[in-house]
Amino acid sequence: MTSESNGSSVKQPGSQTLARGLQALELVATTPDGMTIQEVADALGVHRTIASRLLTTVADFRLIKRSTDGKYRAAGGLAALARDLYAGLRDEATPLLRRLANSLGASVALFVGERTEAVAVAVVEPKNARYWVSFREGGRHPIDRGAAGYALLAGQPPLPGESSRVTDARRDGFVLSYGEVEPGYWGLGVPLKQPANEPAGCLTLITASEELARAAIPEMIAAADKLSGGAT
Structure with a gap:
């Protein structure tokens, strides 16, 4: 007698390995x-050897890298994926961001929401300011704090x-915020009007x-309206 288990939640070895690799990357x-390898192993609930193998595989694709202190961190390949994913919006926004930055004398960025994070x-x-705050493309922080996070959530249904x-x-x-992501710094976030199927x-x-x-x-606000298609 045989029984079918189409609704079973048991994962096949291959899909389980993929899931763990993606969890390690996240x-x-x-x-x-x-x-560290041990921290990842503890978080995933697996042996250190398995965690090491997962991290090495993800690092082979240049999505993460092992630093001299033995810790794994996000690598350039991850930022490249993000750039490709949002290439259209990014290319459209960059000239406008450049004009804004030079006009206002401050760093400006395009953020998108990815699940629980705000990603630059x-x-x-x-170009001509005497000083400004510098931050990296690909940087991310929790979406429930800071001007970017609040603005991203404001762009979604209540x-x-x-x-x-x-x-x-x-x-x-x-929305304005102070010191919520970086102590001592102000943030100004303006939501974009995105199509329903866009982040x-x-x-x-x-x-x-x-x-x-x-x-x-x-x-x-005027720049956000233009990028959203609200101005001609």
């Missing part, structure tokens, strides 16, 4: 300080129990000057 990519897919720094910061950002068309996006300015952040609001 763990490392979302931990800015990096993770394009970053432009001003959710029960959402933060008042998100509700206000949706109403006002912008949430926003324009973000980062500066040490509250005055500059507040003065930039009209220009940032």
Whole structure:
């Protein structure tokens, strides 16, 4: 007598290995300080040898790399994938970001929402400013904090129990934050009006000057409207 188990949740060896490899990649990519082999093994609930093999395989594809301190961190291949994934939006936004950065004298970026994170897919720094805040393309932080995170959530349909910061950002068309991602720095986030099948996006300015952040609001909103197709 045989029985069928089409609804079984037991994974085949190949799919289980793939799932663990993707979990290892996600763990490392979302931990800015990096993770050791043992930390990954503990998080996945597997033996250190298995974790080492998974990390080595992912590193072979240049998605992560092992640093001199023995920890694995996100590598250039991961940023390249992000650039390719959002190539159209990124290419359209970059000239506008360049004009904004030079006009405002501050770093500006295009962020997109990826599940629980805000990810910078394009970053432009001003050419002629005496000083500015620098941050890297491909950088990410939790989506539930900071100007970029609030703006990304504001670009999505309202959710029960959402933060008042998100509700206000949706109403006002912008949101300011201070010290929530980087201590001592102001963020200005403006949601983009994205099609329903596209990830949430926003324009973000980062500066040490509250005055500059507040003065930039009209220009940032106008730029977001243009990128969203709201201006001719």
